[in-house]
């Protein structure tokens with residue numbers, strides 16, 4: 037793949053720790069001071085919110101709410117109906133510990149009151165972490181900062197076109213997770229939780245009709261490709277990336293989860309190759 041990078045993309049690669057113009061390896065600690073400083077700057081506010089934010093799904097006397105089967109008809113809900121269904125979901129025990137559901141964010145302003153935002157790109161992560169649970173927004177912690185940088189390198193922004201002034205931001209990008217509730221202690225999602233939550237993601241995709249989906253990490257890849265790739269649950273992520281899969285006809289590119297990339301700096305170059313592949317799929321051969 038030829039990489040004719042402009043200055044914005046070169047700056048992004050530098051930010052990701054990927055060297056394209058110099059054989060000297062990037063020090064592993066390069067990104068860390070910025071991430072640490074950013075985390076420290078938001079920590080007091082988050083702690084304050086943690087102290088006051090009640091658990092969302094408890095009764096007034098603090099008892100855990102009873103579970104209820106997921107309501108019928110998710111597959112025919114409109115966007116506001118789906119948002120409400122997620123906000124009130126009690127289909128699995130994660131509702132009992134959450135502060136906020138995390139529906140997703142991004143895209144360009146909806147064309148009508150009941151319509152989803154316009155988004156050519158859908159980014160799918162795993163599940164909300166602590167900070168996302170507090171804020172009700174996906175990818176707001178350190179992994180989210182890396183994700184924002186990756187999106188910026190592609191000319192995309194969760195806040196829409198006006199944020200970057202880059203024409204590609206007008207494509208719109210929506211960020212969602214497989215799970216809409218935070219698993220305690222950031223543990224991995226369990227099969228039953230994914231099974232309960234997956235219909236929400238499926239309906240989000242039906243309504244958004246993205247032109248391309250970027251699956252970040254193993255759980256996103258498995259949730260999206262379980263009907264397309266027979267052995268998806270046993271394949272390592274490395275075997276799923278580097279090719280274009282399909283979810284109901286929509287191209288899916290699999291890449292590493294940003295939280296993993298924060299630990300495995302050496303794989304950032306591969307992640308950049310995945311983003312290049314996704315841009316080529318979305319924008320054509322000249323799309324880099």
Ligand code: URA
Nearest residue numbers: 161162163164174175
């Ligand atoms: N990791 C995810 O997969 N999603 C988030 O929203 C935050 C961290």
